[in-house]
Amino acid sequence: MPTKTVPDRNDGNFLQEVQQASEQNLTRCYQCGNCTAGCPLSFAYDIPVNKLMRMLQAGEKHAVLSSRAIWLCASCETCTTRCPNEIDVARIMDVLRHMARREGLVAEAPVRHLWDAFLTSVEKHGRVFEVGMMANFVKRTGRFWTDADLAPVALGKGKLGLRPHCIEHQDEVQRIFARFREQA
């Protein structure tokens, strides 16, 4: 393991940026590990949540944003609920995903593709068209086997409509996306 030279870390502003975007005080974190202990997905993470918090404090931007953990977070809010320092950890995970996207450091591409497929569907129809979204996701990832076993069940139960539920004013939602992109 290479020696790290303090304070010559990757990005001194990183912590500030995250704190600002998340409106959280990360310096409060004292590494109790409650987030890691409660996280249902810790077992799947490459970096445990508490270590992510430590790396944030240290400004290790690249390592944090290229972690897989931030994409596997299910936003279940357990960490936020139990943090003794009242840090909204789940919100920070959100912010890290936003930043990773902007930096082009998405370690779990399928997650991102799924979300993009979802949002594309919302943009197009105003609501999610589940079948269309699935098709889009499969197209993006080439994972044609995704839940193939469930499709007949769902269709049989009449749970998957084959036509989208478009809203009347789709244009309004499309404009929201457009203006959002302008501002971003």
Add this chain to the structure above:
Amino acid sequence: MSVTQYAYYPGCSGMGSSIEYDISTRALCKSLGVELLDIPDWNCCGSTPAHASDHLLSASLVARNLAIAESMDVAGIITPCPSCLKNLKTTSLRMQRKAFHDKVESIVERPVRADLPIKSVLQTVLEHCEPEAIASHVSRPLKGLKVVPYYGCIMNRPPDVMTFDDPENPTSLDRLMTALGAEVLPFPHKVDCCGASLGLVRRDLVTTLSGRILDTAAALGAHAIVAACPMCQMNLDMRQSQINRANHTRHHMPVFYYTQLAGLALGQSESCLCMDKLCVNPADTLRLVDCPAAEERTR
């Protein structure tokens, strides 16, 4: 019972994968005097994909719905889906900050007050009608049915946003189910995450998390799981076969929406409640309700 009008936000899944939740929710509300007025031309709140991509986008998608609801003469906005609920509530809360409020308004291009109360259907039903009062309307008590209540991870959390019930040990479903005559078992995983949002991309994780919930429910001797979240329900119900395969288990655990069981107890028909939409066939379990002794016989 008095009638109160609410703006109703069904959520996208209510149009498809959780259609039985939507239908049974409408039926339950009607029978309890909670009048639902669909938010006209509502759009998707963006769910996790939106807030995980950008908070401004997420809030803007929500805000359009808030704005439409604000033009209605209603006591508040209610939704059956915890994921929608969290997005609606978080947005409404964050929009109390002027800077953020102005940004969102500039994207939505319409005035948004963000001042309507936002609640889950569950909260609304229980605030509207004490469980004891509901009990007096029960015509088909769920006697003999042992259930575990599964609230899902975000029905009550984070507590500062959701401000409903206890974030660690919620009891609203417990009280409701008890009032309907079911036996509610002490379930340690009431608010544990089932991993639903990763279902399409990391099925391996989902089978682990959801498997644990099914295992414990079965070990406690539950006949069924009662869910309040469409993601959780779909995950535990539709994916139960996948979970069984991955974990080498043989669970046959019906996963009801609480609105379905409530409708049943209040005398609505199984077909009206879309019991046939459940993937794990609940027929045997439902027979227990009619005839508690049936369980003895099947043993």
Add this chain to the structure above:
Amino acid sequence: MPVLEGKELRIVGFLCNWCSYGGADTAGVGRFAQPTDLRIIKLPCTGRVNPLFVVRAFLNGADGVLVSGCHPGDCHYTAGNFYARRRLEILRELLDVMGIQQERFHYTWVSASEGQKWKQVVSDFTARIHDLGPAAAFSGCPAVPIDMDETGIKAAG
């Protein structure tokens, strides 16, 4: 000394000895950097703050006045700040009636341990006063007062 032209405005603080003066000390001990405009007058208690001291300060050209004492319930003299709270509320109203912007006056509660809060109060209040700019002074050439003639007494019928 006159205020530093362009840098500072004239802000007077009336602080109780037991809580807020101690809170300001705590902020100092903690080296919590603050704007320098504020001048603190120490009193035993906010119960000693005659609202007329504040009026006097404003009429004499203060741009802002800050009063701070113990949190309600924590008064060293048990009730001083309870009286102060009422007096200062009424003072706020009187200032408004007199044409002195209410925003230039603020009262708050800061305990001896709340150094961080004190820094925040001073920083926020100073920023507020700078936003408002210098207070209106007597012009020296007063406008013709609105006389009874102008209230328009009409003949009946």
Add this chain to the structure above:
Amino acid sequence: MAHTQELRTLIARELPNLDLVLAWTGGFDPLSSTPLFITTEADLDRLAVGPMHVQNLAAYLPSLKGRKVGIVTRGCDSRTITELLQENLINRDEVVIFGIGCTGAVNIRKVRTAVNGAPVTDVEIGDDVLTVTTGEETHALRLQDVLMDKCYTCAGQAPRMHDHMVSERSGCLATGETPPSSLDLLEGMDARERFAFWEGHMDRCIRCYACRNACPLCVCKDSCVAQSRDPHWVDQSDTPREKLMFQAIHALHTAGRCTECGECERACPMGIPILAMKQALNRRIKHLFDYEAGMDQESTPPLFMFRQQEETIKERDAR
């Protein structure tokens, strides 16, 4: 007039038990009036009651504490009596109140302005019109337009308490739209305008302290801080600053006590609308503490008490 006669009868009946009775009589011209101290039945002939008889006689009561005094009182002035009782400045058993229903109190300054200061030779009170004769000219003035400002916020023409009441209650004669009062003007201004408003008026103030001397609730008597060196609140420079300082002192000293009798403004030789400052402050005090002075003998003025939890006071942010 009938009710003047009735009042005379009432007073005559009580007079033997009283050291004196405070009432009004006519002044140097038909517009003016002056207090009348009745000690003998003969004095009763000079007694007069009407819209021109406006002094708040309760102002004399504290200095007569210890003597048995009768007083003629209308609605607004009775609040002063209540306030004085509440503060133990007078004793109830030493005061006999002869209540009258008020028909409106004329602001003589307004009338004189309306007749351009010409000497008044006759005044006639019609239904809601005041007919003023100045030599050859007659002016018909709408009563509503020449009332004292306090009448526009009148809370009741009959006294809140009385021992004897003149039976014929006329009620206020004025009708029609109320003209804008100084209070309305003041409330319509922003901070800068108000500051200029007061600076302008204070510039005209001659520091005679008539306002203070007329105030029935000023307890300081000869110890007023406006004229002392210890404490030295106000300096002697003739500036609006010092004069406004004095008004602030008086406003705060009477905050939550002032019953808006308007004596300060009536007494002001310069016609400065000082009552408006107190009315405006009183409105806010009513809003803050739901308190109005002179309404309840048993209550305590808001500045002499507190609640540990003040429901109407919210903590504010320094930002």
Add this chain to the structure above:
Amino acid sequence: MNIGVFVCHCGSNIAGTVDTEQVAQAARSFPEVAFATDTMYACSEPGQAGIIDAIREYGLDGVVVASCTPRMHEATFRKTIGRAGLNTYLFEMANIREHVSWIGKDKEANTNKAIDLVQIAVEKLRRNTALFSSEFEINKRVMVIGGGVAGIQAALDCADGGLEVVLVERESTIGGKMAKLDKTFPTVDCSSCILGPRMVDIAQHPNITLHAMAEVESVDGFVGNFDVKVRKKATYVDWEACTGCGQCMEKCPSRKAEDRFNEHVGTTTAINIPFPQAIPKKAVIDPGACIMLTKGKCGACAKLCPTQAIRFEQEDTVVQEQVGAIIAATGYDLFDFTLYGEYGGGRYPDVVTSMQYERMLSASGPTGGHLVRPSDGKEPKDIVFIQCVGSRDHSVNRPYCSGFCCMYTAKQTILTKDHIPDSQSYVFYMDIRSPGKLYDEFTRRAMEEYGAKYIRGRVSTIQPRNGRYVVKGADTLMGSPVEIEADLVVLAVGAEASRGAGALAEKLRISYDGYGFFMEGHPKLKPVETNTAGVYLAGSCQGPKDIPSSVAQGSAAASKVQALFSRDKLASDPQVSSVALQRCVGCAKCASTCPFGAIEMTEFRGMPKASVVETVCQGCGVCAVTCPQGAIQLQHFTDNQILAEVNALCPY
């Protein structure tokens, strides 16, 4: 007046960001300033000597020192000028350190501000008058509130020094939290063996009056002459007659009374003596549980009592005690862990608090010293200890460290191993705080000799599984979540302010912090004093403390009282209100608003006038604002002094 101004550098503390020489220079131009200089350390011996020399050389009759906060050195400098023969109130300080040099970065602005502060000090001083204290007698009795180990120590030290002591205890026995402990760290000696004899000393000491089952109702008066009302709660037993034989407890049919002494591990009898070593050893009836008092029939104890001591009709009484000083030693309470829903919120029988565990460890406790699971009475093998429950946690408003939990947890793991040799203890900790003598060695022993497994991390949740409990925590040193199946979970609950501490503080007129702990006079230099003269603190009421610290504070508070009582008379603070008779119109508004009832209405030449009782007046100044004529003025803070400061700062 000839005023001297001394501007302190405080080394570089002030001079680093304030041009002290320029401040002195500016001061020379202020009215009546005869002399001004800057000085390196005004408070040092040469600094003080310089002030005295200048007073003599320049004939100064008033002094301004511009240096640190007056809360630091006002008393010092007052003494200095007193030594030079000046009245000590002809002195003012300008706080140019805490309020200027330490918070401002811009030297020009700082210097300018320092000059302003010196100027207002000069303007105030010009209007200062010489003030003289009057003397009053001291009542040399002391009241100690709280009979825990700190209060016991304070009471015994005072009593041994010859003072009369009144000890007030809320419970029916003294002993406090320490009496509940089985053993104490780091020596693992028996708690009741070391505390017991002290408790007996209290009972037997001729100088000590003990009021148990009693609470302070009100406190009037002031240092040297407090008047305290003490409410003695009904015990329904005549303690004069009760011999503490305990026969009543054996026959009491109501066994559902709350067992507070045993931390609600089980219940107890309605008539009860909490533990065998109780002092006073007297029975008390719990009126909520007693069948006679709730249903009107039973009386088993009354029939049985050999001395006929039972009094069902007894009521509270209030006794009055006059004392000259008060020591508050009201201790702490345990954090209510049910706020943690993730730890079961009290629903899991085998999740207990550390104090409950302590009672289970104690041979005189409810389990007779056997460690068993409350749920099934079985001996636990795997025991998990969770530290920082209600400590260092913002989310439950307890961000502070309770200080002693690390140590008692280590002790409990050692005792656990002693009780059940084949048991395994696991401790979830965040940091081990063990800075006392032999403390760190003790925690090491728990790990090294007793095999306690320490895991650095918090526990996220406890979930029941198959009759045991899954403790889900993190090992942050490993960087992974961990799960441990436990038979018993012990929560190392933190300390919080004692129930009712705030209300008592208000009665005593002392300050308390946001958590309810009493504020000491100065965090370093006045650890047992309060800002109210004559009221002292001992033990955990001031903040969480272990036994040695509590005892040390008890002794310290006692020595403060001894020092106070070493004089026969006290000087009163002359900074009180006084009435200018010629201005007073006798309206009595001041008397109605005085929070202390220090203003009486008297007659002077037949006119009503206000009059201040100097020893009762505390100098708040509420009256001075109430008086419209300014007839009543607070000495040293008169209208004119404050106006002079305002006018100096705002010269139009």
